[in-house]
Amino acid sequence: MEDVKLVGLWASPFSRRIEISLKLKGIEYEFIEQNPFDKSSTLVKYNPIHKKIPVFLHNGKPIVESLCLPEMQKLGYGSKEEKEKARDELSKLLKILDNEVKDKKFFGGETVGFVDFVSILITYWLGVIQEALQVEVLTNDEFPNICVWGEELQSCSIIKENLPEKNYLELTKLSSKLVELPNENINSLHICIWI
Secondary structure (H helix, E strand, O other), X not given: OOOEEEEEXXXXXXXXXXXXXXXXXXXXXXXXXXXXOOOOHHHHHHOOOOOOOOEEEEOOEEEOOOOOOOHHHHHHHOOHHHHXXXXXXXXXXXXXXXXXXXXXXXXXXXXXXXXXXXXXHHHHHHHHHHHHHOOOOOOOXXXXXXXXXXXXXXXXXXXXXXXXXXXXXXXXXXXXXXXXXXXXXXXXXXXXXXX
C-alpha cells in the first residue's frame, strides 16, 4: 500500500493544486496542515533547506519543488519601476496564454488536465492576490479568454470543492500588515501568499 502525504496550508494555491491533482487521479493521501509561522519537525525534516510548503511525501520520499510565478512578488514588493516591468512581463505571458485557451473549455480540450490545475494560481488566486496587493493584471477586458477559462475551471466539481472560499483567505488584511513586519518576517508572509 502506498503512503502518500501532503504537508501544506489550506490557503496555499500550491498546496491546493497538488490536492486537486491527487483527487483527480483518485489517490488517497493524508493532509498535514502546516502553520507557516511555526515550522513543524516534519516540514524541517523533509524540506530542510527552504523549510517551505508544499511538501509531497510518497512512501517517505519528499518532493519539494513547486511551479511558481516569482515575477508576481515584484508586483507587490518592488520599486515602482520593478512593478511596472513585472506587470508588463506578466501581461506578455498572459497574452500568450489568453490566445492558447481561446474557445477551449479546458486547456487540453474537454477534460481537466495538468495545465489546468497548475494554472489555478492564475485562474483563482491571482484575483485574490491582485486585491491584496492593490494591482490589476488579469482583467476581463485585457484577457477575456483566460477569464472564461478560469470560470469554467472553477466550476469543475472536484476543483470547486477543493478551493477555499475567497472571503476566508483575507489576504488584503494580511498584506496591509506587511508594512508593519520587520524584514526577517517577510519570508514567512511570502509562505502564506506565494506557496
